[in-house]
Amino acid sequence: MRTFFNYCGGKTRLVKTLLPYLPNTFNDYYEPFLGSGALFLEMAHRGKLTGKSCFLSDLDTLLMTTWRAIQEDGHHVLALLKQHPDTWETWETSLKILNDTPDDCPFETAAAYIHVKGRSFGSILRRSKRSGHLNPSFNRSPSPLRFACIEQGIPLLQHSVHLFDCTFSAMHPKRGDVVFLDPPYLGTDMSLYNTAYSVYPQIINYCHALTRRGVHWLMTNSDCPEIREDFRDYAIVSLGSQVASFAQDKEGVRPRYGELLVLSPELGEGREFLAENKGF
Ligand SMILES: C[S@@+](CC[C@H](N)C(=O)[O-])C[C@H]1O[C@@H](n2cnc3c(N)ncnc32)[C@H](O)[C@@H]1O
Structure with a gap:
């Protein structure tokens, strides 16, 4: 899978x-x-x-927030992810969510993380040494976001799966x-x-x-x-x-x-x- x-x-x-x-x-x-x-x-x-x-x-705290959000309500994450047209502007918005308000809403953070990760060059989210902010490069020809894989994975996280950032x-x-x-x-x-x-x-x-x-x-x-x-x-x-x-x-x-x-x-x-x- x-x-x-x-x-x-x-x-x-x-x-x-x-x-x-x-x-x-x-x-x-x-x-x-x-x-x-x-x-x-x-x-x-x-x-x-x-x-x-x-x-x-x-x-990686953002990564584990994403796993936890998919476990808690993966369909909510998917709905948020599907809401935005997949453009450079929405990618910028998602990146801003990760950099400015990652703790406010785990579901938005998860959708933003999957969006940014999926559209970043090499799926690499490096941080700027100076500001500490994530500063990935936008990938103009990425593979499509994996809605079906997320859908398929949601039930696999429901029973006795414990997630930790440590x-x-x-x-x-x-x-x-x-x-x-x-x-x-x-x-x-x-x-x-x-x-x-x-x-x-x-x-x-x-x-x-x-x-x-x-x-x-x-x-x-x-x-x-x-x-x-x-x-x-x-x-x-x-x-x-x-x-x-x-x-x-x-x-x-x-x-x-x-x-x-x-x-x-x-x-x-x-x-x-x-x-x-x-x-x-
Ligand atoms: C090679 S990747 C793992 C890839 C994973 N097996 C997969 O299939 O996607 C290594 C991971 O180690 C994590 N990592 C780095 N230092 C760590 C540490 N001290 N403790 C736990 N995880 C760490 C990174 O955040 C990264 O997600």
Whole structure:
């Protein structure tokens, strides 16, 4: 199933690759770098999360306001979104709502967020360093806003889905739960996500702690020697390479980057690429 909006670093194209690595049985589901929630939505759509509690979170407050508004009254958000003709002027109005009054009405904020995101170049909402305001570029040839996907997603958020805006380490899964970690990749320009620091050093400790607690986890990241070294005790799968949608060099050529998947011991067990378990 498609996400509600395009997202920089979104995992839609990898969902079918990731699904076979998830365990058949588990307790609750966690996605602490939610973004557009590509894996969550696909799993929920396939009925793989029925009867489980889902804990979905992200540091981005506007993003989480949008998820909460869709959960609370997605049809209201859709109605607001459909109200405006989709022009540069209405895009400017939506951007003003996000910059001036994001806390006043969550439904308007959600509609404005989806509108601005959908019509911004590369779906990137960077903030100006000087004013702190969002200052994306208007995309003149974007794909259409995804009304049908939002409509389809509304029921998937109705049962035992808990949404939080917080940093990933504030989420505390328990033994037998599954956690999908999709952090900003090591080496990524953090201004893409409006955060000032790389979360990578904390992630290493977080993953080790999850392992000790008996939590099943899987993490996507960039394929680079540092990650292969830091996670050498875990199973690592190469996910091939992608063309970056968010960067280009002076000649307009988009760089390619490799991606990998790191698996917790139980998820990697029995697979031919299982690294030696050094004892956690
Ligand atoms: C690669 S994107 C996730 C994409 C998502 N899997 C999808 O399919 O759309 C990374 C996300 O991490 C969030 N993020 C960055 N730093 C964070 C932190 N310290 N804690 C939680 N989320 C964070 C960003 O806001 C962004 O939404």
